[in-house]
Amino acid sequence: MSTDARREELAANLAAVHARIDAACAAAGRDRDELTLIAVTKFFPASDVAHLAALGARHIGENRDQEAGSKVAELAPDVRAQLTVHFIGQLQTNKANHVTRYADVVQSVDRAKLVRALDRGVGHALDEGARHTPLEVLLQVDLGEGEDRGRGGALPEDIPGLADAVAGTEHLRLRGLMAVAPLGLDEAGTRAAFERLRALSQSLRADHPESTWISAGMSGDLETAVTCGATHLRVGTSIMGSRL
Numbered sequence: 001m002s003t004d005a006r007r008e009e010l011a012a013n014l015a016a017v018h019a020r021i022d023a024a025c026a027a028a029g030r031d032r033d034e035l036t037l038i039a040v041t042k043f044f045p046a047s048d049v050a051h052l053a054a055l056g057a058r059h060i061g062e063n064r065d066q067e068a069g070s071k072v073a074e075l076a077p078d079v080r081a082q083l084t085v086h087f088i089g090q091l092q093t094n095k096a097n098h099v100t101r102y103a104d105v106v107q108s109v110d111r112a113k114l115v116r117a118l119d120r121g122v123g124h125a126l127d128e129g130a131r132h133t134p135l136e137v138l139l140q141v142d143l144g145e146g147e148d149r150g151r152g153g154a155l156p157e158d159i160p161g162l163a164d165a166v167a168g169t170e171h172l173r174l175r176g177l178m179a180v181a182p183l184g185l186d187e188a189g190t191r192a193a194f195e196r197l198r199a200l201s202q203s204l205r206a207d208h209p210e211s212t213w214i215s216a217g218m219s220g221d222l223e224t225a226v227t228c229g230a231t232h233l234r235v236g237t238s239i240m241g242s243r244l
């Protein structure tokens with residue numbers, strides 16, 4: 001596909017997603033400014049990220065360390081400077097240091113060991129001049145019940161302790177919660193899961209008032225997430241198209 005054709009395709013997809021978000025906000029009586037759209041660019045090249053930035057996108061999401069690191073490194077400095085890079089995938093502790101070199105936000109923090117590794121990594125990156133800001137983090141919650149647990153994330157009962165661990169670090173800033181809806185639920189089940197996330201967020205904010213973000217909602221369930229109070233939507237397929 002030519003560059004122009006790809007940019008037009010992304011522009012049309014992005015416009016359609018914005019229209020869905022607008023409609024969901026109207027239906028839920030929410031202000032559109034409360035929602036941040038993150039374009040999930042995994043599997044797609046840096047050239048697509050550059051198109052998205054030119055089309056006004058300001059947040060991208062990536063879920064694999066190696067792919068994300070080289071993609072961000074490929075971006076022109078002015079493009080990189082316009083973007084907030086969110087790491088949203090499962091993260092091995094031994095990759096934590098590398099992620100701090102290119103990510104502005106890590107949304108998938110789910111264990112104390114990873115909290116410590118990220119804090120150390122940011123400390124090194126700051127010392128080396130490889131970054132200049134603290135790392136914003138979200139705690140990923142496992143919303144599965146019973147046998148549906150295990151799609152990643154900390155159990156709800158472990159969130160308060162993990163939140164305190166993040167708050168006790170030098171270089172990490174706790175911003176809220178992230179979750180992926182459990183597989184195979186209908187609309188009502190997804191809504192119930194996202195409502196559990198909203199309740200957890202409310203109790204988290206009692207102790208950590210700055211933890212206001214709720215990252216929930218993907219291509220298939222973003223309307224439900226908007227209804228349930230999400231502040232950040234992570235949308236891949238509906239913007240990028242099917243995997244290359």
Ligand SMILES: *Cc1c(COP(=O)(O)O)cnc(C)c1O
Binds near residue numbers: 040063089
């Ligand atoms: C891939 C991915 C998304 C985007 O999913 P789509 O269904 O393609 O919109 C969102 N969140 C996470 C954690 C992902 O890995």
